[in-house]
Amino acid sequence: MxxxxxxxxxxxxxxxxxxxxxxxxxxxxxxxxxxxxxxxxxxxxxxNFAAKHLVTKRTNTVGLVWPEINRVALTELARHVNKMMADEGKNILLSISDPTEAIALFSRMRSDAILLFEEDIPQNQLPAQLDMPLLSYGVPGINQFPTVGVQHEYAMELAVSTLVESGYSSIGYVGMVDGIGRRQLAKQTGYLDALKKRGLKPILIDTKGLNSIDGFTALSALLAKSPLPESLICSSYDIAVGTVRAIRQAGLTIPEDVALVSYDNIPQQAEADVPLTAVGVPVEKLAKSLVQELLRLIAGEEGLVRELVPELVVRASSHISKQ
Amino acid sequence: MxxxxxxxxxxxxxxxxxxxxxxxxxxxxxxxxxxxxxxxxxxxxxxNFAAKHLVTKRTNTVGLVWPEINRVALTELARHVNKMMADEGKNILLSISDPTEAIALFSRMRSDAILLFEEDIPQNQLPAQLDMPLLSYGVPGINQFPTVGVQHEYAMELAVSTLVESGYSSIGYVGMVDGIGRRQLAKQTGYLDALKKRGLKPILIDTKGLNSIDGFTALSALLAKSPLPESLICSSYDIAVGTVRAIRQAGLTIPEDVALVSYDNIPQQAEADVPLTAVGVPVEKLAKSLVQELLRLIAGEEGLVRELVPELVVRASSHISKQ
DNA sequence: CTGAAAGCGCTTACAG
DNA sequence: CTGAAAGCGCTTACAG
CATH class of the missing domain: 1.10.260.40 (lambda repressor-like DNA-binding domains)
Incomplete structure (x- = not known):
C-alpha cells in the first residue's frame, strides 16, 4: 500500500x-x-486509519451493537444515526455478534464510543472496566449507563387520549403481550394504565411476535370469532401493517369500522394503505438525541439518562370522516 | 488506557x-x-488493535457492505458468516452506508477483505485501485470481482421439476416481477425457462415488494378474483410466509388445495405453518463457501467466480398425502 | 529465557 | 513555508 x-x-x-x-x-x-x-x-x-489513530487517539468510529438487525423502525433509526454521524465525520460500524463480544471488539478497536441497541444487557455482562463511553437506547433502569429512552407510557397515554377524545371507549391493544423485552412491556403498561385511569376495560390482542405477519395473524384470528373493538392501538409499525391488512381483508374500513393508532413515529406510517395516526418520538429527533449524547460523551462530558417525549401525529386512520 | x-x-x-x-x-x-x-x-x-495491526499488517477484520439490512434469508446468511468467521478469529464489521462510502471506509481501516451483499455495484463505482480483496455475493457478470453466487435458474428448474413429477401442470410464480435486482430477475428467468421447456403456461403473480406482507397481499387479491393455480413457487422465504397465510386465510389447505415450493434453503422453512418444501443452497453451505473464499482471498490466492448448486428439500407443502 | 532496538504509518511540536 | 525528530502501542528479529 x-x-x-x-x-x-x-x-x-x-x-x-x-x-x-x-x-x-x-x-x-x-x-x-x-x-x-x-x-x-x-x-x-x-x-491508514490505524496509524492516524495511534497518534491522534481518535478513531472517529462509533460501534453499534445490534445483534438482531430487524424491525422497520429500528432500521430506520439506525439509518438516521448512521447518516447524522457521517455528517459529523464519524463512522458507524455495526456488529451483530453477541453484545459481550461486540463490546470487547469495539474496545480493542478503541471506538470513540459504543451505542447499544440491545436493551437487556445487565451491568454484570459488561467488561469490568470499559475505558470508553457507552450509550444505551432503551428503557432506563436495568443498568446504570447513559441512556436515551422514550416515555413509552406517555406515548400510550397520548394514543388512548386521542381515541377517547374522538369518542371511543372500546380500545384494544395489538402487540406482543408476554413481555419479552422491556420496550414492549413499557408500551403495554402504558396502555393498561391509561385505560385504568379512565375506567375503561383493556382488551389485549397478543400477536405472539413482532413481525407484520404476526399482527396480521392475530387480527385475522380475532376477526374470525368476534367483532373488533371500535378502535385499536398497534404497538409498532410492523404490527400496524399486518393489522391494517387483516382489517381490510375482512372487508372493513379504517377508520369507519375501526379506528387505528400506531406506535413508531416514522414517515412510513404516512404511506401505509391508510395513512396512520402515530405516536412516538419522531425518528429524526430520536436519532438527533442519540447523536448529540454520543458526541457529548465522546467530548468527555457527563453521561445522562434522558427520556424523550413522544408526539402524536394525527392522520386518517383515527379520524372519522363525517359524511 | x-x-x-x-x-x-x-x-x-x-x-x-x-x-x-x-x-x-x-x-x-x-x-x-x-x-x-x-x-x-x-x-x-x-x-490496542491499531498498534498491533500496524506491525502485523493484519486487522483480522472483514468489512460487510450491506446497506439494506433486511430479508430473513440474508440476515440468516449474515449471522452464519459472522459466526464462522469468528471461529476463524476474524471479526465481521458491518456498514450500512452507501456501498462506495462503506468500501472507502473499510479501505482506510485496512480490513483484510470486503464482502459485498449489495449486488448491483458496477465496476466504475469502485475506487480505482483497491488494494484489498473483495468478494461479492450475488449474480456474476455485472462486475468482474470474485463472486459467490447461486444457480438460481437451476433452483427454479428443481422446483418446477418436483412439482411436475407430482403431477402438476399449473404452476404459478409468486415474486417481485418487475426485475428490480438481479437476484430476483434470475429466479424469474429460471422459472420461465423451466416452464417453457415443458410447454407449460407461466403464471406470474407480482408481489410488488419483497416483504411477507407483499406476498400476502398479492395472493389475497388473486384469491378474491380467480382460482389459484394448482401449485405455486414462492421466490423467497418472506414471500412464502405471506403466501401461506393468505391461502389458509381463504380456507384452503396446503398442499391439498394448492401445493407450494419456496425459495431459500433455511431452517425456518421447516417451521412455517406448513413445513415448506424449499429449494436453494443450504444457508450453511452458502456461508461456508463465502468464508472459504474470503480466507483464500486473504491468503493472497486468486479470486474465483463460483456458482453453488441449489438443493431441493421436500417437506409437506408440496407432497400430496394420499387419503 | 529476557531485554534493547528497530520499525509499522502517521501527527505534531520545534527549529530553521 | 519546510524538514528533522519524537512518539503513539505494539511485534519481532537479534543479542545476550
Missing part, C-alpha cells in the same frame, strides 16, 4: 510536509499542496 | 517480554507468563 513516504518521494518533499498537505494545513504553500494532492491521487493513496 | 508498558512496570519485566507473554510465546518462562497475565487482567488491559 502506498504511504506518505511514497508521496513524499514522488513530490520531492519531506513526508511531514505531505502529512500537513493531506490535512490541509495552512502551514504549507498552496502550490506545494496542489502538487502533493495530485501525486497522492495519482498513486491511489488511502490514509 | 493501560498499555504493555504499564504491565511491564507492574510485573518488573521489559515490555517486549510482556508482548511475548500476551501472545503466549513459548519463549517466556511459564511463571513469568502467569505473573504478567495476572497483572494484565488486574489492570484491565485491552490490546
Amino acid at each position: 502506498v504511504t506518505i513516504k511514497d508521496i513524499a518521494r514522488a513530490a520531492n518533499v519531506s513526508y511531514s510536509t505531505v502529512s500537513k498537505a493531506l490535512n490541509d494545513s495552512p502551514l504549507v504553500k498552496p502550490e506545494t499542496k496542489t502538487t502533493i494532492l495530485n501525486k497522492a491521487k495519482q498513486l491511489g493513496y488511502t490514509p | 493501560v498499555t504493555i508498558k504499564d504491565i511491564a512496570r507492574a510485573a518488573n519485566v521489559s515490555y517486549s517480554t510482556v508482548s511475548k507473554a500476551l501472545n503466549d510465546s513459548p519463549l517466556v518462562k511459564p511463571e513469568t507468563k502467569t505473573t504478567i497475565l495476572n497483572k494484565a487482567k488486574q489492570l484491565g488491559y485491552t490490546p
Whole structure:
C-alpha cells in the first residue's frame, strides 16, 4: 500500500510536509499542496486509519451493537444515526455478534464510543472496566449507563387520549403481550394504565411476535370469532401493517369500522394503505438525541439518562370522516 | 488506557517480554507468563488493535457492505458468516452506508477483505485501485470481482421439476416481477425457462415488494378474483410466509388445495405453518463457501467466480398425502 | 529465557 | 513555508 513516504518521494518533499498537505494545513504553500494532492491521487493513496489513530487517539468510529438487525423502525433509526454521524465525520460500524463480544471488539478497536441497541444487557455482562463511553437506547433502569429512552407510557397515554377524545371507549391493544423485552412491556403498561385511569376495560390482542405477519395473524384470528373493538392501538409499525391488512381483508374500513393508532413515529406510517395516526418520538429527533449524547460523551462530558417525549401525529386512520 | 508498558512496570519485566507473554510465546518462562497475565487482567488491559495491526499488517477484520439490512434469508446468511468467521478469529464489521462510502471506509481501516451483499455495484463505482480483496455475493457478470453466487435458474428448474413429477401442470410464480435486482430477475428467468421447456403456461403473480406482507397481499387479491393455480413457487422465504397465510386465510389447505415450493434453503422453512418444501443452497453451505473464499482471498490466492448448486428439500407443502 | 532496538504509518511540536 | 525528530502501542528479529 502506498504511504506518505511514497508521496513524499514522488513530490520531492519531506513526508511531514505531505502529512500537513493531506490535512490541509495552512502551514504549507498552496502550490506545494496542489502538487502533493495530485501525486497522492495519482498513486491511489488511502490514509491508514490505524496509524492516524495511534497518534491522534481518535478513531472517529462509533460501534453499534445490534445483534438482531430487524424491525422497520429500528432500521430506520439506525439509518438516521448512521447518516447524522457521517455528517459529523464519524463512522458507524455495526456488529451483530453477541453484545459481550461486540463490546470487547469495539474496545480493542478503541471506538470513540459504543451505542447499544440491545436493551437487556445487565451491568454484570459488561467488561469490568470499559475505558470508553457507552450509550444505551432503551428503557432506563436495568443498568446504570447513559441512556436515551422514550416515555413509552406517555406515548400510550397520548394514543388512548386521542381515541377517547374522538369518542371511543372500546380500545384494544395489538402487540406482543408476554413481555419479552422491556420496550414492549413499557408500551403495554402504558396502555393498561391509561385505560385504568379512565375506567375503561383493556382488551389485549397478543400477536405472539413482532413481525407484520404476526399482527396480521392475530387480527385475522380475532376477526374470525368476534367483532373488533371500535378502535385499536398497534404497538409498532410492523404490527400496524399486518393489522391494517387483516382489517381490510375482512372487508372493513379504517377508520369507519375501526379506528387505528400506531406506535413508531416514522414517515412510513404516512404511506401505509391508510395513512396512520402515530405516536412516538419522531425518528429524526430520536436519532438527533442519540447523536448529540454520543458526541457529548465522546467530548468527555457527563453521561445522562434522558427520556424523550413522544408526539402524536394525527392522520386518517383515527379520524372519522363525517359524511 | 493501560498499555504493555504499564504491565511491564507492574510485573518488573521489559515490555517486549510482556508482548511475548500476551501472545503466549513459548519463549517466556511459564511463571513469568502467569505473573504478567495476572497483572494484565488486574489492570484491565485491552490490546490496542491499531498498534498491533500496524506491525502485523493484519486487522483480522472483514468489512460487510450491506446497506439494506433486511430479508430473513440474508440476515440468516449474515449471522452464519459472522459466526464462522469468528471461529476463524476474524471479526465481521458491518456498514450500512452507501456501498462506495462503506468500501472507502473499510479501505482506510485496512480490513483484510470486503464482502459485498449489495449486488448491483458496477465496476466504475469502485475506487480505482483497491488494494484489498473483495468478494461479492450475488449474480456474476455485472462486475468482474470474485463472486459467490447461486444457480438460481437451476433452483427454479428443481422446483418446477418436483412439482411436475407430482403431477402438476399449473404452476404459478409468486415474486417481485418487475426485475428490480438481479437476484430476483434470475429466479424469474429460471422459472420461465423451466416452464417453457415443458410447454407449460407461466403464471406470474407480482408481489410488488419483497416483504411477507407483499406476498400476502398479492395472493389475497388473486384469491378474491380467480382460482389459484394448482401449485405455486414462492421466490423467497418472506414471500412464502405471506403466501401461506393468505391461502389458509381463504380456507384452503396446503398442499391439498394448492401445493407450494419456496425459495431459500433455511431452517425456518421447516417451521412455517406448513413445513415448506424449499429449494436453494443450504444457508450453511452458502456461508461456508463465502468464508472459504474470503480466507483464500486473504491468503493472497486468486479470486474465483463460483456458482453453488441449489438443493431441493421436500417437506409437506408440496407432497400430496394420499387419503 | 529476557531485554534493547528497530520499525509499522502517521501527527505534531520545534527549529530553521 | 519546510524538514528533522519524537512518539503513539505494539511485534519481532537479534543479542545476550
